[in-house]
Amino acid sequence: MVTLVNLRAYWRFLVVFRRFLPLIVAYTRDRNRFFLFGRSRQVTAEMQVDRAEILLDTLLTLGPTFIKLGQLLSTRPDILPPAYIDVLSSLQDDVPPAPWDESRVVIEDELGPVDEKFDAFDRDSISGASLGQVYLAEYEGERVAVKIRRPGIEELVEADLRVIKWSIPLVSRFVGEGQAFSLDSLADEFAKTIREEMDYGRERDMLVRIRSNFEENRDIVIPRPIDDVSGPRVLTMEYEPGVKISDVETLDEMDIDRHELAVKLQEIYLQMIIEDGVFHADPHPGNLAVDDDGSIIFYDFGMSGTVDPFIQDKIVEFYIAVANQNIDGILDSLVEMGTLSPEADREVMANVMELAIADVRGEDIEQYRVQQVIQQVEDTIYEFPLRLPQNMALVLRVATVVEGVCVTLDPDFDFITVATNYLSETGYREETAKQLVEDAGRQLQQTTESLITVPPKLDRTLDQLERENVTVNVRIEDKNDVFDRLSRRIAYSLLFSVGLLSASILYAFGNDWRFAAAMVGITLPMGFLLYRSLRKKRKGIRARPQFTRQSMRERRGD
Incomplete structure (x- = not known):
């Protein structure tokens, strides 16, 4: 194999x-x-x-x-x-389904003969994706959805x-x-x-975990898995039909409040990420539907993830800093989560964050202000300073896709307001404020201790300085290899100059011009290397700050 x-x-x-x-x-x-x-x-x-x-x-x-x-x-x-x-x-992720004969082989390898396991089985799939496809069936008198891994995909x-x-x-x-x-x-x-997405056993476990976290919540519906007809390559669940969440015309006909629906979706994901630490990570419209009561139905838990407590705390701090428009707090949270380089220009990034918050809140932004900030980024940042550690990639995916779904439901949706209200209602803002007071108290205690311990040390240092008995060790960090490039240029320049001088002397005073030509041939590569070192520019694609996709499209349209 x-x-x-x-x-x-x-x-x-x-x-x-x-x-x-x-x-x-x-x-x-x-x-x-x-x-x-x-x-x-x-x-x-x-x-x-x-x-x-x-x-x-x-x-x-x-x-x-x-x-x-x-x-x-x-x-x-x-x-x-x-x-x-x-x-x-x-x-x-919408591709033609595999032929039924191939799918039958997968089911029967996992469960046995199809007609013996199920009361009825529809041979035409209701959805097809790159890794799996879903069929409708009946099991013990209940309508079920059967998800099958695509044959030969492994x-x-x-x-x-x-x-x-x-x-x-x-x-x-x-x-x-x-x-x-x-x-x-x-x-x-x-x-x-x-x-992980191809492992239906894991998907079943994640589905059960998330379902148990919302047992008392009537705003969300998660299908129940049926273990007797499930396996590593087949997952059978109760069938929960609904209207696609992006079908706004049908939702309006059903008299569903789309703003409230968007708020529900945002709050559900806030609970998953901030409180529960386990979340559905593929919230595109094909995996979200709405039933007659306005509850949100979640499908396909193949892409799901977990958040460790440290990242949960930092996400809370980030949202609170955004709610308070505390730019330094936002940047500190991003650095601590590992999503912003500590070496980034904080002044420029602060301007970017201020503009992004104003943009998300729907405030009018003067065009010259946008151009000014973009110019600052281009002039001072040669690479985009945002990073995505592995434990944050799925979280960003969720935030990005959920925002798009919410804006589809309600073009004026303000996720900052929803997040702020959620954090206040669940007590996170008060807990964070209490933590800040405790941190301030510890800082005051450390400052008081420093007032006692620092003067004697400073006095001893000044005495040594007066006696000219102070040694200062300086270490220069050259992360960009500036000295290395400079030394190569000096070497190339010397060799090129000496080579040309030698060729000139041989040509002027020598009896055979071929010696001079040979010296020129030896010298020319040094000249080429010198030219390359002087003309070499920074490689890569400059990236501009991306606020929300909708706003960037609007600006490009303007």
């Missing part, structure tokens, strides 16, 4: 490389106009959109694994610029995962340091996510 997977991976690598070759050529020419030399090219917004469309078509052509990869990339602004994010956001996914892992070092050469940081963990994160 391992050998077959390896052989398939080698073949798939060639297929993937061929499909991505036009983009590879384009990015290579961006770095050097003539591949190996020449200035770098300026990439316009139109060029980025065109390339994003090519990338979208390529992912669709390569099949299920790469469709899932594209969906993941559409939630990663730390890797791709906004133009790519917007195009890939349209990528839907081998294809494992081969493609190896291709992706092999490709990461190659892709990293065409992006900046910020994007390379995120790419390093992308392959492992994606492999973990897609393997």
Whole structure:
């Protein structure tokens, strides 16, 4: 099996490389106009959109694994610029179902003969995705939904995962340091996510956990799993029909308050992430429906995740800082969560956050203010300073997709107000305020102790300084290899100058001009290396701050 997977991976690598070759050529020419030399090219917004469309078509052509990869990339602004994010956001996991004869083999391998296990079984699937498909059936007089893993998908996914892992070092050469940081963990994160999504035993366990957390909540409906007809590749659940949550016309006909529906959805996810620590991580409209009572039905728990208590606390601190418009608190929370580089320019990021909060709250923002902040980012940040650690990637995906669903339901939806009210009603704001008072008390105690201990130390230091008995150790950190590049340029310059001088002397006083020509031949590579070192620019794609997708589209339209 391992050998077959390896052989398939080698073949798939060639297929993937061929499909991505036009983009590879384009990015290579961006770095050097003539591949190996020449200035770098300026990439316009139109060029980025065109390339994003090519990338979208390529992912669709390569099949299920790469469709899932594209969906993941559409939630990663730390890797791709906004133009790519917007195009890939349209990528839907909707593919033709496998033939029934192939699906029957999977069911019977797991459960036994279909007609013996089920009272009735509809041979036409009601939905098809890249990793699985769902059928309707009857079991012991109850209407059920049967989710079946797509036949043969395991081998294809494992081969493609190896291709992706092999490709990461190659892709990293065409992006900046910020994007390379995120790419390093992308392959492992994606492999973990897609393997978990194919494990229906895990999906059943996550479904049960989340369902138990909302037993008393009538605003949410989660189907009950039926264990007697479930297995690692088959998951049977009670059938809960509803109206797709994005079908606003039908919701209006049902007299459903769409604003209240959006508030319910936001509060459900706040409880999952902040309180319960386990959450449904794929809230696109195809996995959310609404019943006649206005309750939200959740489908497909294959993509789900957990949040550790530390991250939960930091998310609460982040929301409270946003509610209070405490910019320093927002930046501190992002740094502590690992999503913002500590080396980022805080003044510039503060301006970005102020603009983002105003944008989310629906405040009127003067166009010159937007341009001013964007110009600051371009002038001072050579790489996007946001990072996405593995434990935050799914949380960001949820926040992004849920926001889009809520805005579809209510164009004026303000998630900051909803989050603030939720934190107040559940007591988180009061607990955080109490913690701040305790921290302030400890800080005051430490300050008082310092007032007693610091003067004697300062007095001893001044005595040593007066006696000229103070030694200062200085260590210079050169993370960007500035000294290394400078030393190479000096070496190239010296060798080039000495070579030209020697060639001139040999030509002027020598009897044979060929010695001078040989010296010129030896010297020219030094000149070329010197030119390259002086002309070399920072590599990568500059990224602009992305606030909400809706607002960025509106600005581009204006």
